[in-house]
Amino acid sequence: MIRDVQRQDNVTTSPVISAKNMSLTFQTNDGPIHALQDVSLDIEKGDFVSFIGPSGCGKTTFLRVMADLEQPTGGEITVNGVSPEEARKARAYGYVFQAAGLYPWRTIGGNIRLPLEIMGFSRSEQAERVKRVLELVELDGFEKKFPWQLSGGMQQRASIARALAFDADILLMDEPFGALDEIVRDHLNEQLLKLWKRTEKTIAFVTHSIPEAVYLSTRIVVMSPRPGRISEVIESPLPRERPLDIRDTQEFLDVAHRVREGLRAGHAYDE
Amino acid sequence: MRNVLPVLTVVAAIFVIWYVGAVALNATWAQDNAARAGGGELSFTELVADTLSQDKPKLPAPHQVALEIWETTVEKNITSRRSLIYHSWITMSATLMGFVLGTGLGIALAIGIVYNRTMDMSVMPWVITSQTIPILAIAPMIIVVLNAIGITGLLPKAVISMYLSFFPVVVGMVKGLRSPDRMQLDQMKTWHATGNQEFWKLRFPSSMPYLFTSLKVGMAASLVGAIVGELPTGAVAGLGARLLAGSYYGQTVQIWSALIMAAVLAACLVGIIGLTQRLVLKRMGMA
Numbered sequence: 153m154i155r156d157v158q159r160q161d162n163v164t165t166s167p168v169i170s171a172k173n174m175s176l177t178f179q180t181n182d183g184p185i186h187a188l189q190d191v192s193l194d195i196e197k198g199d200f201v202s203f204i205g206p207s208g209c210g211k212t213t214f215l216r217v218m219a220d221l222e223q224p225t226g227g228e229i230t231v232n233g234v235s236p237e238e239a240r241k242a243r244a245y246g247y248v249f250q251a252a253g254l255y256p257w258r259t260i261g262g263n264i265r266l267p268l269e270i271m272g273f274s275r276s277e278q279a280e281r282v283k284r285v286l287e288l289v290e291l292d293g294f295e296k297k298f299p300w301q302l303s304g305g306m307q308q309r310a311s312i313a314r315a316l317a318f319d320a321d322i323l324l325m326d327e328p329f330g331a332l333d334e335i336v337r338d339h340l341n342e343q344l345l346k347l348w349k350r351t352e353k354t355i356a357f358v359t360h361s362i363p364e365a366v367y368l369s370t371r372i373v374v375m376s377p378r379p380g381r382i383s384e385v386i387e388s389p390l391p392r393e394r395p396l397d398i399r400d401t402q403e404f405l406d407v408a409h410r411v412r413e414g415l416r417a418g419h420a421y422d423e
Numbered sequence: 424m425r426n427v428l429p430v431l432t433v434v435a436a437i438f439v440i441w442y443v444g445a446v447a448l449n450a451t452w453a454q455d456n457a458a459r460a461g462g463g464e465l466s467f468t469e470l471v472a473d474t475l476s477q478d479k480p481k482l483p484a485p486h487q488v489a490l491e492i493w494e495t496t497v498e499k500n501i502t503s504r505r506s507l508i509y510h511s512w513i514t515m516s517a518t519l520m521g522f523v524l525g526t527g528l529g530i531a532l533a534i535g536i537v538y539n540r541t542m543d544m545s546v547m548p549w550v551i552t553s554q555t556i557p558i559l560a561i562a563p564m565i566i567v568v569l570n571a572i573g574i575t576g577l578l579p580k581a582v583i584s585m586y587l588s589f590f591p592v593v594v595g596m597v598k599g600l601r602s603p604d605r606m607q608l609d610q611m612k613t614w615h616a617t618g619n620q621e622f623w624k625l626r627f628p629s630s631m632p633y634l635f636t637s638l639k640v641g642m643a644a645s646l647v648g649a650i651v652g653e654l655p656t657g658a659v660a661g662l663g664a665r666l667l668a669g670s671y672y673g674q675t676v677q678i679w680s681a682l683i684m685a686a687v688l689a690a691c692l693v694g695i696i697g698l699t700q701r702l703v704l705k706r707m708g709m710a
Binding site: 251 | 613615709
């Protein structure tokens with residue numbers, strides 16, 4: 153009982169994701185690789201946090217630790233106040249991978265239904281949710297189409313719909329638009345912001361694009377490689393309401409400049 | 424339609440080679456006969472006419488085989504001992520039974536190998552070893568052992584078919600069940616899917632293209648197994664028995680017609696699988 157009460161308190165006061173001095177070392181044949189070292193970060197409810205850095209900085213690994221796809225070798229991390237494993241088993245997050253990863257033998261509707269089937273939603277509930285999330289990502293009317301009938305951008309939208317279908321409060325996204333061209337990417341970024349506003353989810357977003365990170369985020373976590381660590385956390389002064397042309401304002405350019413500086417500082421010892 | 428001409432050309436070339444071969448191989452016998460009859464050398468037209476119409480030629484001509492097949496399929500009652508349809512049916516029933524058993528065994532072993540590390544390490548080498556033993560050596564043993572425990576008739580032949588047909592299914596299904604990539608498996612984990620769900624919703628559907636490819640090879644192997652199973656047993660019915668009887672009595676025309684029949688049977692069975700494959704994969708949106 154006491155624990156329950158405490159947890160209730162946690163929901164309102166403590167961060168959704170909290171890492172303290174967390175480290176992760178992979179043992180390989182070429183010796184240990186320090187993917188993450190002494191990483192501390194709090195993500196608050198409703199935040200949109202981007203992770204940016206060169207490859208090998210551990211940004212994807214960090215996201216995978218939150219999702220319990222990797223286990224830290226040191227330090228602590230909690231998701232919704234519990235261990236990532238418990239959070240995963242409670243289906244606390246939706247994960248969007250770099251590739252859409254839709255099953256070719258299932259229609260778009262069937263793909264979105266997949267996690268719902270696994271989680272044991274009733275048939276009517278499944279149908280209702282599929283319809284709702286398809287509208288959310290503006291793919292209504294495509295339910296009966298097979299993935300190969302959709303463009304890459306539409307497939308990625310379908311995969312986001314799939315991650316939203318079971319109403320997890322946290323959305324973990326690993327370079328979801330990395331493989332798409334710039335025009336499609338702009339469009340999806342805009343849609344994602346709208347979706348974030350409507351659903352009030354907490355989003356952790358890995359990217360290697362500075363404009364994307366600045367445009368989307370309330371906070372930008374700049375990371376540096378070997379060993380992977382956080383070199384800077386930048387709070388964005390931009391308003392939550394962001395039309396695409398906000399990217400031409402001085403404020404936006406200033407933030408982008410700070411991110412670039414942060415990335416450069418992280419790299420300095422490398423040269 | 425553009426493919427018709429090249430295909431017909433190849434078929435025509437095969438027939439030409441076959442006829443030339445028939446004349447060449449049967450010529451000695453024809454000349455010897457003519458010499459014994461005291462008629463001297465045969466002229467070219469006489470030679471060709473004789474070599475293409477011998478009773479027991481070394482190589483029967485295509486039309487002789489065609490005629491034999493016509494007589495033993497269309498003109499015979501299908502319950503007759505002399506009907507090729509009857510013999511094909513006997514062989515096909517063993518083939519199909521062995522195929523079903525082999526496919527079942529193959530899929531079961533593949534699942535074991537994919538999910539169990541011990542089985543992965545221990546079973547696969549035995550599976551491969553099993554195929555290095557000539558089936559002709561092991562077929563009589565299987566017949567004898569099964570006979571000793573009172574199993575006769577269709578099943579022993581089916582077991583030999585199974586022995587040959589489970590192999591491609593194991594190999595294909597192990598590959599197929601392992602075909603989902605890391606990301607797809609991670610995705611299943613993020614949804615906290617059970618092992619059962621992962622199998623039925625991801626691994627099994629992913630393995631379908633591999634399964635059908637294996638089934639085609641397995642079906643052909645199964646037919647070979649059924650025919651081989653009929654050879655050492657003194658079977659009185661089946662295409663294998665037909666081959667054996669033909670070779671006892673030098674009935675080359677009969678042997679060739681049984682061979683052609685076996686080929687047609689294999690083509691039909693494999694064709695049916697191909698058709699099923701197209702239907703299933705199309706329904707799955709994968710073709």
